[in-house]
Amino acid sequence: MPLNLRCIAIDDEPIALDIIKAHAGKVPFLELKRTFVNAFEALTFLKTEPIDLIFLDINMPDLTGLDFAQVVGNKSLVVFTTAYPEYALQGFELSALDYLLKPIAFGRFMQAxxxxxxxxxxxxxxxxxxxxxxxxxWVRINLEELQYVESEGNYLTFQETGKKALTRMTITEAIELLPADQFMRVHKSYIVALDRIEKIERHQLTIGKALIPLGASYRDELLERVK
Incomplete structure (x- = not known):
């Protein structure tokens, strides 16, 4: 299993590259080697440098991201980035690994x-x-041990069995980061592991010794999912 993934980012908008650079800096196994505003310079770079993953804007002048991906072929994994959702189908037809819609939230970036x-x-x-x-x-959160996530202002607590981690992240980013079939938001401030729920009451649920508030707007979906 690789310890690091060598990656590059290509976008004709420097601000978009700054966002990807900031996101990549938060992911311990990503090694961002270079960023490019010029797709042709990136192609030259790829001739001599092995790259595992490319974050690639679609709507670029002269050489579009779709054309770039066809040139690269299957030498590197490609994650398309764009502000235009109508390009998604074309991206997946080129066997793209993923498709990120701008502005890119960190949680969604982490999923990719x-x-x-x-x-x-x-x-x-x-x-x-x-x-x-x-x-x-950087702390590794084992999903099998994760019981719930609690929002506290601008921070989240990831509560595992016997330990916890505090990180600066929004609850929206966390719900995008966690597998949707295993975790669910049950309150404006809580995400829970569905298989860790021991008891569901009208306004709260129990996980271990913790009593988690249950928002009225989430109750019906929760009951449906645990049937």
Whole structure:
């Protein structure tokens, strides 16, 4: 299993590249080698540098991202980035790994990164973990041990069995990061692991020793999903 994925980002908008650079800097297994505003310079770079993953804007002058992907072929995994959702079908027809709609939220970016990690490690199963930043350290969160996520202002607490991690992230980013078939938002401030729920009451649910508030707008969906 690779420790690092070598990647580049290509976009004719420097601001978009800054966002990808910031997101990639939060992912411990991504090694962002270069960013390019010129697609032809990126092609020259790829002739001599092996790259695992390309974050590629679609709507670029002279050489579009779709054309670029056809030139590269299957030498690198491609994640398309664009502000135009109508390009999604064309992107997937080119066997793109994923498709990120701008502005790119970190949680959605992390999903694509995890997908690349799984593909290149030869693991077809869903990743059993995610990484979050706790202070200056990157902490591995084992999804099988994760009980719930609690929002506290601008921070989230990831509560695993016997330990927890505090990270600066929005609850919206967290729900995008976690597998939707295993986790669900049940309150404006809580996400829970569905298989960890022990008891559901009218306004709360129980996970271990924790009592988690249950929002009225989430109750019906939760009951449907745990049937």
């Amino acid at each position: 990164a995890n997908k690349a990690y799984e593909r290149l490690s030869g693991d077809s199963k869903k990743s059993p973990f995610v990484f979050v930043k706790d202070g200056y350290d």
